[in-house]
Amino acid sequence: MAVDAEDPIRTPSGATGGRWLPFRGWNWRHYLFYVGVPAAIATYAALNNWTILQLSGYQTTLAFYAGHAFVPWWTSAGATYLCMRLLGPWRPPQLLLLAAGSFLACLIVLPYSNWLTEYFAVGWVRGDADGRLSTEHIYSQLGFWTFTVRATVIWVLANLAFDRFLGLPRYRYAPAEGAPETPPLPATNPSTAVLQSSDPGSPESRPAAAGCESLRFLQRLPAAVSPDEVIALKAEQHYIKVYTASRSFMTLYRFSDAVAEMDPAAGQQVHRSYWVRSTAIRTIRREGGKYSVELASGLLVPISEANRGLIRELARTRGIPVHPPL
Numbered sequence: 629m630a631v632d633a634e635d636p637i638r639t640p641s642g643a644t645g646g647r648w649l650p651f652r653g654w655n656w657r658h659y660l661f662y663v664g665v666p667a668a669i670a671t672y673a674a675l676n677n678w679t680i681l682q683l684s685g686y687q688t689t690l691a692f693y694a695g696h697a698f699v700p701w702w703t704s705a706g707a708t709y710l711c712m713r714l715l716g717p718w719r720p721p722q723l724l725l726l727a728a729g730s731f732l733a734c735l736i737v738l739p740y741s742n743w744l745t746e747y748f749a750v751g752w753v754r755g756d757a758d759g760r761l762s763t764e765h766i767y768s769q770l771g772f773w774t775f776t777v778r779a780t781v782i783w784v785l786a787n788l789a790f791d792r793f794l795g796l797p798r799y800r801y802a803p804a805e806g807a808p809e810t811p812p813l814p815a816t817n818p819s820t821a822v823l824q825s826s827d828p829g830s831p832e833s834r835p836a837a838a839g840c841e842s843l844r845f846l847q848r849l850p851a852a853v854s855p856d857e858v859i860a861l862k863a864e865q866h867y868i869k870v871y872t873a874s875r876s877f878m879t880l881y882r883f884s885d886a887v888a889e890m891d892p893a894a895g896q897q898v899h900r901s902y903w904v905r906s907t908a909i910r911t912i913r914r915e916g917g918k919y920s921v922e923l924a925s926g927l928l929v930p931i932s933e934a935n936r937g938l939i940r941e942l943a944r945t946r947g948i949p950v951h952p953p954l
Contacts, residue, residue: 797865
């Protein structure tokens with residue numbers, strides 16, 4: 629099986645044949661981050677400036693601050709991603725990436741911000757046709773460092789909040805477990821296509837398993853793993869962790885695509901971050917109102933509340949014990 633020397637920060641192509649679809653796989657967290665946060669910033673700024681509201685009205689004021697919120701926010705997202713790619717060989721910490729991205733975005737956005745403010749003051753504000761509205765009420769012509777520090781603080785805090793508390797990982801490099809430390813050579817020679825092992829019968833030394841070509845994420849692993857060996861999948865930021873009975877691997881791939889590639893009859897997604905094979909479930913555990921499944925390998929997988937009915941049905945149909953009993 630060829631070892632995929634994937635860039636550790638590239639957006640997973642998944643089952644799209646290498647095409648990147650910006651909104652594919654988005655959930656409410658993505659929309660909240662890319663739309664909700666700048667909308668909240670624009671609304672707060674508009675409601676907090678009574679002078680402009682009195683001169684121009686709510687809709688015009690909101691449109692003005694939306695221009696000051698959405699464009700810089702999206703520019704910061706793109707600039708931080710660009711910094712992440714450019715600085716990939718050094719793998720800087722998350723805070724440094726966020727600060728670098730915000731600084732780059734400010735360089736790009738500051739001329740636009742000043743232009744928008746001047747255009748607004750001269751042409752949009754009713755009752756101030758000469759454009760004499762004080763910059764005390766429209767924060768234009770800010771010093772570059774004042775503008776940058778304020779934008780960076782908001783950008784960093786928002787990203788950390790979504791990363792730490794809302795389950796949307798932001799601009800972090802994830803280690804690829806089970807992969808060699810040095811980039812592998814292209815698999816032009818069969819001897820370089822898999823990791824070598826002293827045990828001829830080990831998964832690492834076997835040729836690619838039959839049916840593996842239908843599961844693209846298995847082709848990315850540094851060792852041959854057949855579909856039937858996969859007992860669980862776990863979402864890890866932009867990566868997935870693939871569990872077998874004895875080992876685990878991490879590879880760059882979209883979790884939803886990996887779940888879609890698995891046989892629907894083989895298992896189910898029991899949590900937004902976990903898929904498990906039905907035959908690998910040994911027991912179902914209940915602790916303080918929370919449920920989890922224990923696999924034959926000893927791995928404990930949490931069960932989301934929305935999937936508890938499915939797991940209880942599985943316990944009845946397959947006779948899987950529940951501890952303590954229901």
